[in-house]
Amino acid sequence: xxRKITLKHIARELDVSISTVSKALKNSxxxxxxxxxxIQAFAKLYNYKPNNIAISLKxxxxxNIGVIIPDIVHHFFTxxxxxxxxxxxxxxxxxxxxxxxxxFDKEVINMEMLANGSIDGFIMALSAETQLKNDYNHxxxxxxxxxxLVLFDRVTDEVNCDKVIIDDQAAAHMAVSxxxxxxxxxxxxxxxxxxxxxxxxxxxxxxxxxxEHNLPVREELILRLPYQYEDEKLSEVFFATQEVDAVLxxxxxxxxxxxxxxxxxxxxxxxxxxxxxFTDGILSRLSNPTLSSVAQHGEEMGTIAAKMLIDxxxxxxxxxxxxxxxxxxxxxxxxxxxxxxx
Amino acid sequence: xxRKITLKHIARELDVSISTVSKALKNSxxxxxxxxxxIQAFAKLYNYKPNNIAISLKxxxxxNIGVIIPDIVHHFFTxxxxxxxxxxxxxxxxxxxxxxxxxFDKEVINMEMLANGSIDGFIMALSAETQLKNDYNHxxxxxxxxxxLVLFDRVTDEVNCDKVIIDDQAAAHMAVSxxxxxxxxxxxxxxxxxxxxxxxxxxxxxxxxxxEHNLPVREELILRLPYQYEDEKLSEVFFATQEVDAVLxxxxxxxxxxxxxxxxxxxxxxxxxxxxxFTDGILSRLSNPTLSSVAQHGEEMGTIAAKMLIDxxxxxxxxxxxxxxxxxxxxxxxxxxxxxxx
DNA sequence: TTGTAAGCGTTATCAG
DNA sequence: CTGATAACGCTTACAA
Numbered sequence: 001x002x003r004k005i006t007l008k009h010i011a012r013e014l015d016v017s018i019s020t021v022s023k024a025l026k027n028s029x030x031x032x033x034x035x036x037x038x039i040q041a042f043a044k045l046y047n048y049k050p051n052n053i054a055i056s057l058k059x060x061x062x063x064n065i066g067v068i069i070p071d072i073v074h075h076f077f078t079x080x081x082x083x084x085x086x087x088x089x090x091x092x093x094x095x096x097x098x099x100x101x102x103x104f105d106k107e108v109i110n111m112e113m114l115a116n117g118s119i120d121g122f123i124m125a126l127s128a129e130t131q132l133k134n135d136y137n138h139x140x141x142x143x144x145x146x147x148x149l150v151l152f153d154r155v156t157d158e159v160n161c162d163k164v165i166i167d168d169q170a171a172a173h174m175a176v177s178x179x180x181x182x183x184x185x186x187x188x189x190x191x192x193x194x195x196x197x198x199x200x201x202x203x204x205x206x207x208x209x210x211x212e213h214n215l216p217v218r219e220e221l222i223l224r225l226p227y228q229y230e231d232e233k234l235s236e237v238f239f240a241t242q243e244v245d246a247v248l249x250x251x252x253x254x255x256x257x258x259x260x261x262x263x264x265x266x267x268x269x270x271x272x273x274x275x276x277x278f279t280d281g282i283l284s285r286l287s288n289p290t291l292s293s294v295a296q297h298g299e300e301m302g303t304i305a306a307k308m309l310i311d312x313x314x315x316x317x318x319x320x321x322x323x324x325x326x327x328x329x330x331x332x333x334x335x336x337x338x339x340x341x342x
Numbered sequence: 343x344x345r346k347i348t349l350k351h352i353a354r355e356l357d358v359s360i361s362t363v364s365k366a367l368k369n370s371x372x373x374x375x376x377x378x379x380x381i382q383a384f385a386k387l388y389n390y391k392p393n394n395i396a397i398s399l400k401x402x403x404x405x406n407i408g409v410i411i412p413d414i415v416h417h418f419f420t421x422x423x424x425x426x427x428x429x430x431x432x433x434x435x436x437x438x439x440x441x442x443x444x445x446f447d448k449e450v451i452n453m454e455m456l457a458n459g460s461i462d463g464f465i466m467a468l469s470a471e472t473q474l475k476n477d478y479n480h481x482x483x484x485x486x487x488x489x490x491l492v493l494f495d496r497v498t499d500e501v502n503c504d505k506v507i508i509d510d511q512a513a514a515h516m517a518v519s520x521x522x523x524x525x526x527x528x529x530x531x532x533x534x535x536x537x538x539x540x541x542x543x544x545x546x547x548x549x550x551x552x553x554e555h556n557l558p559v560r561e562e563l564i565l566r567l568p569y570q571y572e573d574e575k576l577s578e579v580f581f582a583t584q585e586v587d588a589v590l591x592x593x594x595x596x597x598x599x600x601x602x603x604x605x606x607x608x609x610x611x612x613x614x615x616x617x618x619x620f621t622d623g624i625l626s627r628l629s630n631p632t633l634s635s636v637a638q639h640g641e642e643m644g645t646i647a648a649k650m651l652i653d654x655x656x657x658x659x660x661x662x663x664x665x666x667x668x669x670x671x672x673x674x675x676x677x678x679x680x681x682x683x684x
Numbered sequence: 685t686t687g688t689a690a691g692c693g694t695t696a697t698c699a700g
Numbered sequence: 701c702t703g704a705t706a707a708c709g710c711t712t713a714c715a716a
Contacts, residue, residue: 001488004459006693017703022695032701047483051459053404054693056395057708064438064460072427073420082414085441089452094460096406096438099427110431117346117393117709118406118436141389146343256628263630286598288605288630348709359687364711374685396709399692459693 083302
């Protein structure tokens with residue numbers, strides 16, 4: 001077992017000072033070619049690599065970024081994470097992930113844990129509970145300390161920082177308009193019952209699109225389901241009493257369930273009812289029929305978020321003139337079988 | 343912007359020495375109640391938190407664990423990750439994730455990056471390319487340095503370390519036996535063409551089960567598809583020329599595609615053909631019909647891996663007598679509609 | 685009871 | 701060209 005070698009070891013071994021070794025390994029002009037070669041050869045031989053922790057302490061820069069997301073087993077977040085990770089890695093940063101599990105407390109604990117020197121900045125999506133409580137002191141504390149923060153998808157106006165979002169309202173509007181253009185008239189909305197910022201924006205877009213096309217907004221056609229619902233009972237009640245010819249769902253899972261439910265009730269998708277979901281993930285591509293859905297371009301969001309963060313981290317504006325940006329990523333509608341206007 | 347406060351600040355402010363502050367905050371008996379109270383109050387007021395990096399440097403322990411996986415947008419890995427993250431967090435560890443993207447080079451780079459002091463140990467699943475090249479020097483280097491390593495799922499015998507796997511062979515055997523018990527006779531296997539350890543183990547189980555039940559192993563019934571295949575052409579060729587009454591797929595995606603293909607060709611699942619997949623993820627639960635599949639219990643694997651790693655990290659056997667364990671997690675068959683023996 | 689000093693591994697400044 | 705020294709923030713013998 002060859003323990004990690006340090007500058008000190010090399011210095012002792014080669015009978016030079018630590019600073020000489022340090023400089024030699026950085027190819028400093030100050031050191032004679034001869035000594036440099038000797039030292040470099042030795043270092044190579046023993047596979048010397050500087051200790052990141054020591055460098056972090058010295059530079060007050062960890063080259064780590066902290067990512068806090070509500071759930072990792074969730075296609076969208078996972079996709080954003082991939083974007084973050086790729087960009088960050090390219091820039092020489094590592095990514096520390098913490099999962100808040102939609103819990104306010106865990107979010108706070110994780111942030112505090114990381115804020116004590118472990119990371120240079122945060123990228124996060126708020127937990128559902130945090131949005132519900134509307135308590136953002138932990139975020140403010142972090143920004144007050146001068147730690148850069150980028151919020152994505154689940155954001156809040158309460159905190160001053162960079163943000164990356166998709167225009168959920170416009171996206172829902174687009175989806176509903178498409179259905180209307182396809183001749184659909186009774187369009188239902190299946191959304192979450194939790195108060196999530198994104199859901200309500202999507203609902204706004206849904207309402208607006210109907211209104212603009214002079215279609216009535218029927219509250220009975222808006223179904224609110226618990227975030228992780230497992231029973232289709234609710235949906236049965238809903239569809240049994242209503243005639244719908246199109247459904248917009250705020251996520252993939254609701255959409256796939258809806259399709260299944262419709263087919264079990266002898267309604268064909270898309271001929272009888274067309275369905276559009278949000279989150280263009282694996283389910284959309286592989287459901288039967290395949291699901292038209294609003295792509296949120298998570299990877300792109302992740303890339304943008306990482307870029308914004310790293311730019312801030314590496315800029316030395318420090319007490320920056322509070323110049324925060326909000327990037328809006330265009331959502332696109334991926335059309336598949338569930339809306340074929342056949 | 344209140345910059346982070348350090349022991350030095352407190353000491354200066356309160357006109358005591360740094361070590362007094364340090365001890366006072368640790369509630370040391372050495373310090374008078376009076377001073378302690380003064381210091382603690384001050385620290386609370388200014389929200390003092392020790393700097394993790396400094397502590398890491400001192401203790402030579404980062405309380406970070408490095409996780410390297412081939413792909414984060416993949417239900418199984420994501421699930422394992424969740425298990426790791428939860429357990430690690432409970433134990434006060436953070437998790438740094440790097441994605442190898444199935445690439446050998448990235449795997450090597452990421453490991454080296456993290457091995458220079460950033461983490462106390464690794465948990466990883468080998469990339470496809472690494473398994474193909476059969477080159478594990480980067481792993482050996484890490485273990486040689488005394489950094490604990492736990493391999494999961496995609497493992498190799500070439501490296502001496504703790505491992506967590508499922509018995510893929512037994513799992514496939516179980517699945518095939520179940521189909522046979524249901525009266526199926528011509529059972530196909532849809533597997534990957536890459537050389538992945540897990541796939542080949544599953545194939546072995548498949549073959550063994552058939553043999554044990556005195557059924558012929560027909561090579562034409564074994565279909566090898568590229569890892570991320572997008573065209574169903576291959577599968578068309580396959581099924582068009584064969585009569586099968588059951589299919590075992592080495593992953594969910596292949597399984598769902600198979601179902602879709604069968605239905606498009608007027609074969610009903612499960613009445614005409616029953617289908618079982620591996621990886622009990624969201625697709626299995628939501629496909630139509632729902633998919634019977636082999637649950638790999640990723641979260642449990644993650645928990646076990648994290649436990650093994652942290653135990654090693656925190657044990658002081660150091661030059662441990664090479665006592666490495668391999669934990670086998672029981673796979674279970676989750677029966678859903680695709681195998682209802684109706 | 686409090687303080688000094690060394691050390692964790694590096695880098696940077698300043699002398700020699 | 702090379703080396704001593706201080707510093708990053710903290711802990712911990714050891715002195716006082």
